[in-house]
Amino acid sequence: MEIARKLEILSDAAKYDVACTSSGVDRAAEKGKMGNAVSCGICHSFAADGRCISLLKVLMSNACVYDCAYCANRRSNDRARATFSPRELAELTVAFYRRNYIEGLFLSSGVLRNPDHTMEQMCLCLDILRGEYGFRGYVHAKTIPGSSPELIHRLGLLADRLSVNLELPSEESLRLLAPDKPRGNILGPMARIRDGIVQNRTELVRYSHAPAFAPAGSSTQMIIGATPDSDLQIVRLAESLYKKYTLKRVFYSAYIPVGVSALLPVNQPVPLLREHRLYQADWLLRFYGFSASELLDESSPHLDPLLDPKEQWALRHLESFPVEVNTADRELLLRVPGIGVTGAERILRARRSQRLDFDTLKKLRVVLKRAQYFITCKGRMLPGVRFEQEGIYRSLTYDARRSRGLLMEPEVTQLSLFGGGLSGIEEVRKCLTGQL
Numbered sequence: 001m002e003i004a005r006k007l008e009i010l011s012d013a014a015k016y017d018v019a020c021t022s023s024g025v026d027r028a029a030e031k032g033k034m035g036n037a038v039s040c041g042i043c044h045s046f047a048a049d050g051r052c053i054s055l056l057k058v059l060m061s062n063a064c065v066y067d068c069a070y071c072a073n074r075r076s077n078d079r080a081r082a083t084f085s086p087r088e089l090a091e092l093t094v095a096f097y098r099r100n101y102i103e104g105l106f107l108s109s110g111v112l113r114n115p116d117h118t119m120e121q122m123c124l125c126l127d128i129l130r131g132e133y134g135f136r137g138y139v140h141a142k143t144i145p146g147s148s149p150e151l152i153h154r155l156g157l158l159a160d161r162l163s164v165n166l167e168l169p170s171e172e173s174l175r176l177l178a179p180d181k182p183r184g185n186i187l188g189p190m191a192r193i194r195d196g197i198v199q200n201r202t203e204l205v206r207y208s209h210a211p212a213f214a215p216a217g218s219s220t221q222m223i224i225g226a227t228p229d230s231d232l233q234i235v236r237l238a239e240s241l242y243k244k245y246t247l248k249r250v251f252y253s254a255y256i257p258v259g260v261s262a263l264l265p266v267n268q269p270v271p272l273l274r275e276h277r278l279y280q281a282d283w284l285l286r287f288y289g290f291s292a293s294e295l296l297d298e299s300s301p302h303l304d305p306l307l308d309p310k311e312q313w314a315l316r317h318l319e320s321f322p323v324e325v326n327t328a329d330r331e332l333l334l335r336v337p338g339i340g341v342t343g344a345e346r347i348l349r350a351r352r353s354q355r356l357d358f359d360t361l362k363k364l365r366v367v368l369k370r371a372q373y374f375i376t377c378k379g380r381m382l383p384g385v386r387f388e389q390e391g392i393y394r395s396l397t398y399d400a401r402r403s404r405g406l407l408m409e410p411e412v413t414q415l416s417l418f419g420g421g422l423s424g425i426e427e428v429r430k431c432l433t434g435q436l
Contacts, residue, residue, distance in 0.1 A: 338371030
């Protein structure tokens with residue numbers, strides 16, 4: 001099979017894996033060698049300076065000995081199969097880099113023969129890239145569940161980031177849909193990667209020239225919507241993974257129907273909005289100081305599709321509001337819908353020299369369309385705003401309900417002195433960056 005045809009098949013097969021992001025790894029270019037991965041993200045991510053970073057996202061092979069019901073590359077699925085040799089893929093990556101198509105590589109694979117054989121092929125490919133070609137660009141490699149500790153260590157010395165797909169949120173779901181992948185085969189490599197990173201930090205302190213092990217850390221991915229697991233279960237699991245395995249990211253992938261099985265949902269829309277809400281909740285766990293138990297509980301196990309998770313939390317805890325922006329500490333400001341990490345820092349800096357009012361908050365790019373219901377300036381709320389749960393809920397969800405045709409009758413919405421606080425472009429930017 002020609003290389004071009006293999007690339008077409010294997011790049012298409014890799015599209016279901018969403019675990020590609022900016023890495024933050026710092027490997028500078030060296031004379032006589034190619035590429036660099038200095039402070040940049042990979043695979044259509046945005047670097048700190050606004051650059052869009054691209055990578056070759058591909059599978060080593062889409063042939064697989066496993067038959068996971070949710071996977072397009074499962075053994076029983078009738079589709080074109082292809083496999084790169086380690087040298088073919090290494091040379092293809094170098095050729096793409098030299099043409100300035102990419103700045104790095106995202107490498108995963110179906111399970112060829114067994115996990116160890118697959119990992120050996122991936123390691124051989126990266127050995128050629130790093131050793132023969134001196135490639136210094138970013139490499140994100142997927143660890144194959146069930147592979148040996150020695151191969152995981154070898155792969156970690158060659159790649160910048162390692163990841164192990166958790167696949168499904170619960171052990172029961174994994175046992176039903178992917179019986180060939182015991183949960184221990186997934187969590188075991190996560191623990192080895194975590195321990196390898198910790199040990200490597202000690203080695204780097206003692207020996208400055210010690211090889212780095214997965215310097216960009218590790219991540220995982222869960223499929224959302226293929227099983228009846230609740231948002232509460234998913235958020236709790238993500239929180240546990242961050243604490244126990246020190247992951248950099250947990251990725252959520254909305255289930256896309258790729259097969260027929262009595263165990264999978266039929267004729268249901270792809271849960272993209274649910275995926276979006278889970279990413280927002282994940283952002284609150286990592287950067288805003290929230291815990292899973294604060295966001296959801298047994299009486300309310302699902303995220304509201306009409307509200308972002310911080311708005312949902314705020315409406316359930318109105319006793320914590322309104323917050324006085326001129327005196328509240330950083331942690332309390334971050335609990336206010338419409339004030340993100342950047343907005344809180346701007347408020348703290350600005351109030352050192354002045355008493356803030358609503359006009360000043362608008363200039364600081366606070367999203368007053370959401371924040372106005374939960375804050376006071378100089379002891380006063382925005383004129384015309386009523387601090388009442390039902391009214392706040394109607395106002396916050398008005399646009400979402402209108403877009404879905406859920407409004408039964410015309411509603412009178414709260415007029416803003418500032419035309420909603422931010423432009424549509426700014427709203428979109430904050431949604432994309434996770435600022436809540």
